Structures are given as structure tokens and as C-alpha cells.
Amino acid sequence: MFLARLLHKPPALDAVQRQRLAAWDALPEPDLATPHAQARYVVVDVESTGLDIKRDRLIAIGACAVQAGRIDLAQSFEVILRQEAVSARDNILVHGIGEQRQREGLPPTEALLAFLDYAGKAPFIAYHAVFDQTMIERALARHLGLRCRRQWLDLAYVMPALRPDLIGSHKSLDDWTALYGISNYARHSAMADALATAQLWLVALNLASTRNLDSYKALQTEARAERWLNRAY
Amino acid sequence: MSAAPALLAATIDHLARFAPFDAMSPEDLAWLVERLKLGYYAKGEIILAPAHGEVDRLFIIKQGVVQGEQAAKGGAWLELHEGESFPLGALLSKRAAISTFRAQTDVFCYELAATDFEALLKRSAPFHDFCTRRIAALLAQSQKSVQAQYVFTVSEQQSLDSPLASLTRRRPVTCTADTPLRQALETMRDERIGSIVVVDAADRPIGLFTVRDLIGRVVLPGLALDTPMRAVMTPDPVTLPASARAFEAALAMARHGFRHILLVDGGKLVGVVSEKDLFTLQRVGVTQLSASIRAATDLDSLKHCAADIFQLGHNMMAQGVAPEQLTQILTTLNDLLTQRVIELECNAAEVCRHSFCWLAFGSEGRMEQTLSTDQDNGIVFSLRPGETADAVRADLLPVAERINQALDACGFPLCKGQIMAMNPKWCLSLDEWKAKFADWIDAGDPEALLNASIFFDFRPLLGQTELADTLRQWLLGKTVATPRFLHQMAANALRNRPPLGLVRDFVVASEGEHAHTLDLKLNGSTPFVDAARVFALATGVEATGTAQRLRAAGPRLNIPPAEIEAWISAFYFIQLLRLRNQHAKHEAGLPMDNRINPDHLNDLDRRILKEAFRQARKVQARLALDYRI
Numbered sequence: 001m002f003l004a005r006l007l008h009k010p011p012a013l014d015a016v017q018r019q020r021l022a023a024w025d026a027l028p029e030p031d032l033a034t035p036h037a038q039a040r041y042v043v044v045d046v047e048s049t050g051l052d053i054k055r056d057r058l059i060a061i062g063a064c065a066v067q068a069g070r071i072d073l074a075q076s077f078e079v080i081l082r083q084e085a086v087s088a089r090d091n092i093l094v095h096g097i098g099e100q101r102q103r104e105g106l107p108p109t110e111a112l113l114a115f116l117d118y119a120g121k122a123p124f125i126a127y128h129a130v131f132d133q134t135m136i137e138r139a140l141a142r143h144l145g146l147r148c149r150r151q152w153l154d155l156a157y158v159m160p161a162l163r164p165d166l167i168g169s170h171k172s173l174d175d176w177t178a179l180y181g182i183s184n185y186a187r188h189s190a191m192a193d194a195l196a197t198a199q200l201w202l203v204a205l206n207l208a209s210t211r212n213l214d215s216y217k218a219l220q221t222e223a224r225a226e227r228w229l230n231r232a233y
Numbered sequence: 234m235s236a237a238p239a240l241l242a243a244t245i246d247h248l249a250r251f252a253p254f255d256a257m258s259p260e261d262l263a264w265l266v267e268r269l270k271l272g273y274y275a276k277g278e279i280i281l282a283p284a285h286g287e288v289d290r291l292f293i294i295k296q297g298v299v300q301g302e303q304a305a306k307g308g309a310w311l312e313l314h315e316g317e318s319f320p321l322g323a324l325l326s327k328r329a330a331i332s333t334f335r336a337q338t339d340v341f342c343y344e345l346a347a348t349d350f351e352a353l354l355k356r357s358a359p360f361h362d363f364c365t366r367r368i369a370a371l372l373a374q375s376q377k378s379v380q381a382q383y384v385f386t387v388s389e390q391q392s393l394d395s396p397l398a399s400l401t402r403r404r405p406v407t408c409t410a411d412t413p414l415r416q417a418l419e420t421m422r423d424e425r426i427g428s429i430v431v432v433d434a435a436d437r438p439i440g441l442f443t444v445r446d447l448i449g450r451v452v453l454p455g456l457a458l459d460t461p462m463r464a465v466m467t468p469d470p471v472t473l474p475a476s477a478r479a480f481e482a483a484l485a486m487a488r489h490g491f492r493h494i495l496l497v498d499g500g501k502l503v504g505v506v507s508e509k510d511l512f513t514l515q516r517v518g519v520t521q522l523s524a525s526i527r528a529a530t531d532l533d534s535l536k537h538c539a540a541d542i543f544q545l546g547h548n549m550m551a552q553g554v555a556p557e558q559l560t561q562i563l564t565t566l567n568d569l570l571t572q573r574v575i576e577l578e579c580n581a582a583e584v585c586r587h588s589f590c591w592l593a594f595g596s597e598g599r600m601e602q603t604l605s606t607d608q609d610n611g612i613v614f615s616l617r618p619g620e621t622a623d624a625v626r627a628d629l630l631p632v633a634e635r636i637n638q639a640l641d642a643c644g645f646p647l648c649k650g651q652i653m654a655m656n657p658k659w660c661l662s663l664d665e666w667k668a669k670f671a672d673w674i675d676a677g678d679p680e681a682l683l684n685a686s687i688f689f690d691f692r693p694l695l696g697q698t699e700l701a702d703t704l705r706q707w708l709l710g711k712t713v714a715t716p717r718f719l720h721q722m723a724a725n726a727l728r729n730r731p732p733l734g735l736v737r738d739f740v741v742a743s744e745g746e747h748a749h750t751l752d753l754k755l756n757g758s759t760p761f762v763d764a765a766r767v768f769a770l771a772t773g774v775e776a777t778g779t780a781q782r783l784r785a786a787g788p789r790l791n792i793p794p795a796e797i798e799a800w801i802s803a804f805y806f807i808q809l810l811r812l813r814n815q816h817a818k819h820e821a822g823l824p825m826d827n828r829i830n831p832d833h834l835n836d837l838d839r840r841i842l843k844e845a846f847r848q849a850r851k852v853q854a855r856l857a858l859d860y861r862i
Contacts, residue, residue, distance in 0.1 A: 062240075064240075069273075070270035070271060070272045071270060071271035071272075072270050073240065073244060073266060073267065073268075073269045073271065074268065074269075076241075078237035078239055078240065180339045181297060181338065181339050181341075182296070182341070183296060185243040185246075185247070186239075186243065189239065191237050191239045191240050191243075192239075192240075192243065198271075199271070199273065199341060202271070202272065202273035203273055203275070203339070205273075206273055206274075206275050207275075
């Protein structure tokens, strides 16, 4: 039941916001066995105030939609969450979102609702997905009172599974993008990193097709096996 | 939900680094980018193939290298890089791709649906232009960069493309036909000028007088200083409209041997341009050279002139003179030199009782000589009653040999293939030439076709030019009426394919003496030259120059003028590269040839050369279509 999922201390959502959340909740869950060619995926990258999963807060989300094996540029998404306290100066140097822009972002509630509207219930893909997943889920709980478990697939495990010949030599997103000549127009911006990650996802889909790993589910299984073998990171 | 502005902006920035996107409006670029999908192709993967049917999208390479292959052309012929689009032709004509496009590296391509491609053609003029006449657009860019490049080497040098009006420095000084000589000379002294223009009441130029005329016309004949100017002036001076370009003045000076050209506007005198104005920094002037050639009385002075022509060609090359103008000037001067050589040898031999005409063949016949050119010539003569061809030939051959040797001494090497007037095979009576041409047209074997490609570009240089004109008319009558021969010529021309291809952008020799180079003459200009010849012989066009042939034959074959001009631009671009290459090799002390290493070209030139080769393929496609080959 939807209401049961709300936090015991519900955040203040207005009627329209509640309606949007309910509409999202009513969407059917995707069939993870759908062949890649028919599936819609959302590739995500986030920027935060720091790398501490427990303490740091979400600053920005960048995302690309992949449909029928193509990144649809018109279906790209970027949002900055307005911060009450501006993030530490040293980190600004990394993500490049200055005080001004942090203050100019959307109110977190609106930003996250926009993200849900955009993503629907498409399965997510990210590189080092645990970080993106935690940041987004914590923000959803805090600002929308939404506790949900979405599907996440981590390219940091998928890629070594698909290229066992490169295990050990390729560990970071930069290693893999360099291998495939994927350029990044602005590293450490959520949008640019999401695009580079999405391009790597296209590569993964291409490699997967040669090994009959033709669905998200099949790749999840591969990634889990890879994780148990602990060959990434 | 609108797309992320940062991503769209980054994509626009990326595309705007490449033609034609760099010329498109921001609105149209935004419109385009919102409709792009990004796809990935693994190394070796086929992106597009003829079997995929009608092409449903445009591919724009984001990163990586794509290779085009055609089975009919023996594999790979084309390489595409970041920012390049394909398959434009197939999309424009709504058909399947002719080539198979394969990812040569890991490739990411932006993809635009065919319906959006159509819409963009209608929205954006630069995009439309690029897709339909890419070559012309790229050439404009290249010329700008060529000019920029030479600005550093030749300061203050006037471009031969400048309008003449911009070169005149002062109002012309004039007098009337009735002005006494003394008054005119006083004016010239006071104004410190070397020439004065004689005008009528309506300010129209009717004569010219220069200080150089003073000795021959005034001092030595002992003329009185009250003689009216009409008696000493050079009447009917050469005039050009003020809007004419500098190179036209240079040509007029060279042809007529004058040092001054009068500029008129609506018949009225508006200025005078002297040779000095045209070539202020040039060591050797065109007019000075042509005058020296005309005045030469022995082979030694002609040798000096030949060396000067050679130097002039290199100077003009260094100035960035366009190839069309450069080859015209070189041809004009070489013609003059050859004519003078012939005159001198004929005078010495006293054979002028025979009426004959000296013919130029090959590139000289087409007026397309480069800086390095050997002899291709012959003689056509007429017979008086009672004379036999063999007897006349016996008279002419020794003179022809001396002429050939003299030209060799002037720097036009003897023809390795013996296509020279001193060869009895190519010193023929009009009837013998007709019989020879008729044999080739009837035989149509490889040797006959090769000969036709050299000899059918004949042009009269000196003597009874009407003999050449008669031969031309007869030849055209014969070729127009012999489609089978034209078909054989066309098929022969199509054996020589432009070298678009594998290693980088072009097919080059991989080893041996010519490793990594391609032949700009054989593979570059020859396809245009051959096609233009077939078009001209098929439609009765008398011109021998490739550009002139294409322009004259185009309308008769219903080829759109824009297409013809694109071919001509491509042809001249290749000629320009040939000239630049010869110039550079000469400067480096290397033997001049037509081979270049495409890797040594700058990006823009390499792209244009690729486009020029594509145009060569289009000309060939047209030929193949016309003759169902």
C-alpha cells in the first residue's frame, strides 16, 4: 500500500505533488527479461557534497535515456537540487557547481519529482552504482517520503564480466571510456559523466549481444557473479 | 520534459567544429541536436549496407573512423572521420546505400531520421548547400586559407584577382589628337609620367604615346615638335572595362605585347594600368617577357626567356594565383616561345613555301600545362597540285627536328613516346591525318583509344591554322556520328578510378618507389579530362580545354550548370595541388612530378581533395549512365 511506504514523519507535499508521486507509483514495474532492443533504460550519474554516503547530500542528477540501443539526446535529463547549506569550497572545485548555482537549483521536492517523471520505472544503470543508488534513494526518502528499491545495474561489474581479458587493467570509468575512445565534454559534471556512462552502456549492450545476454536480467546475473568474484574496484 | 540544456549545448559545440554545421544558425543546430540519437558500432561492425534497403537515417560521426566499401571497386575506397556525414547521396535520392559502411575503429555516430533530414534540408540553406554542392562550399574556404598563407610570403603583392580599378593610382593624363607634340611632352615632363593618353571630345581613348615611342617616331625621323599627336600616337589602344581583373590585363599585355592597358567605363577613359602596377614585386613581368620573346633572334636568348617563364610560374605560384589564371598565363607565354622558336628555325631553313600548321597535343593542346611539361606536337600540311605528301614531309622533317631540339634546349623535354613533329608518323598532310583519325575511330582498340586521348586535343599554334580548323570540323562530324567509338572512349575512361580509399582517406601505393603517395594527374585530373573529351566529341564542341568543354557540352547534355561548375571547381583544385606540389618540389631541389603524400596535406585540403575525387566519381557516373557501362 502506497501510504504505508511513507515515512512516519511525512514531508510537506502539496496536493499536486502527491498526485504526481501517486501517478509514478501506479506505473507498472518493468519486465527485466525484456530484450534490450525493446527496453528503455536510464543511465544515471550524480554529484554530491562529498563522498560520504551517510552524511553528504545530493547536489545534481544527470541522466540519459537509452531506447532501442540508442541514446536519445532529446531525452536527456539534468537537475540541480537547491541546497540550504552550500557545499564545502574544495568540493566545488570538483563538481563545478558553485554557490550561486547551488542556490539557484530547484527545491529538492520538485527536482526529485521531475526526476521520477522523467525516469518512470525504467531500470537504472550507473558506474559504481552503489553511490548513485544510495544518494538518490536517501534523497527520495528524505524529501518525498518515498521508500523504494529500484533496479540498479553497475557497469563497474558488467564491463569486467563482458571483457574478462581486461580484468585488473581497467578499473575506473576513465579506463573504460579511454579504451573505447569515449570523450567527455566536462568530466565531473553529472550530465557529461552520465553521457559518457551511457556511451559505455551502448558498448556493453553491443558486447552482450555477442554473448546472448539479451536482457537486463541476464546482465544483472553476470554482474552479481562478477561481484562475488570481487574482481572489480 | 525538455532535454538537458548543457548536453544539447555541448553537442552543438562539438558539431559546430565541422562543416556544414559551422555555418548553420544556432536555431537550426538546436533543432537538429534535439532530434539526434547516439549509437555505437564495435570495430569491424557493419553500420550500413546496400542490403539494408532504402536508407532511413543520416549518420554523423561523433568519434571513430568509418570505412566505405564497394565490391565493384575491389573493396575499400573511402574513409570518413569525426564530423563527417554519410550517406548523403543515398538519402538525397531516397535509395539504398551503394556502399557498405563499416566501423574501422570503435565508432559512435549521431543518427538523424530520414524525415528529419528532409526537414533540415528545407530549414537550413547552409546544410542544403553542403549536401548538394559540397565541393564549392569547401573550395571557398580553402581559397581563403591559401590567400592567408601567402600574405606572409609576399607583402604588398597585388592579387591578380583584384579589380583593375583598385590598381590605378592617379587620374590619367590626357591630350587631344590636335595637341602639338611639344605641349604633350611638356605635360609628361611636368607630371613625371612615361605615357599620355590621347582622347576625343567625349573622353574616349583613341591613342597612346609613351616615352619609348619618342626615339623611333620623333627623334630619328626628325619630326617637328609642332606635329599633332595624331601623327605619332599608337592608335586604337587596348582597353578593358574597369571591372576587369588584374590577370585579364596581364593576359592582354602578354598577348598584344603592350605595357599599358587603358581602363574604360562606358567607353570613357577612367584610368591607366601599367605592367609595373601589376607586378610591382615580381622579378619577371609578363609583358617584359613576351616582348623579350618576340624580340629574340637566337636560341640562346629564347633559352633565357624559357628560364624566365619558368621562374614567373613559380613566382605566381608563390603569390597564390588561381590555377585557371596561372595555366592560362603560362600557356600564353609558352605558346609565344614555341611560335618564336618555329619562326626562327623556319627562317633559317627557308621552308615556308610549304603551307603547314604546327599542332600542340595533350595538355598543351588543352591549355592545361603545369610547371613541368614535355613536348607533344605535330604538323599538318596541305599539298599543292603535283606535290606528294612524302616529298613535303621530307622537306619539313629536318626543320621539325631542329624545332623539337630547340624546344628541348628551352626546357621542354623531348617526348618519350616520340609524339613530336620530327617523327614522320606525326608530320602528316590533312588527308593523312583524317585517314589516321578515321582508322582510330573505326578500330577502337586500346592503342587507338590512347592515341585519340592525346591527339584529339590538338590545337593550332602557328601557321595555316585553317588546316587545324578544317581537321577539327571533320573530326567532330565523324565522332558525333560514331556512338560506338564514343562508347569505347567512355569505357576506357572509366578504367581509371579516383583513388578514394583505405589508408587514411586515399588509396596509395603501400611500398616501392611511390609508397604512400598518389598520382594527382593520373587519378585526379585525368578522369575529368577524359570525361570532358568524350562529352565534347559527342556533342560537337570545338574547345579543347577541359573546363571550356564541360561548360559548352553541359547544356547540350542537359547537365545542370551547378553540377558542371562543381566538376570544374574540383578539376581546378586538383590542378592547383599539382602546381603547388611541383612548386614545392622544385623549391626543395627535387624532380617535379605529380605524386603527393596525402598525409602531408592540411586537413582542409585533404577534405577538399576527397570531395574533388568524389566529384570525379560523379563525372564518371554520368559517363557510365550516358553510355550504359
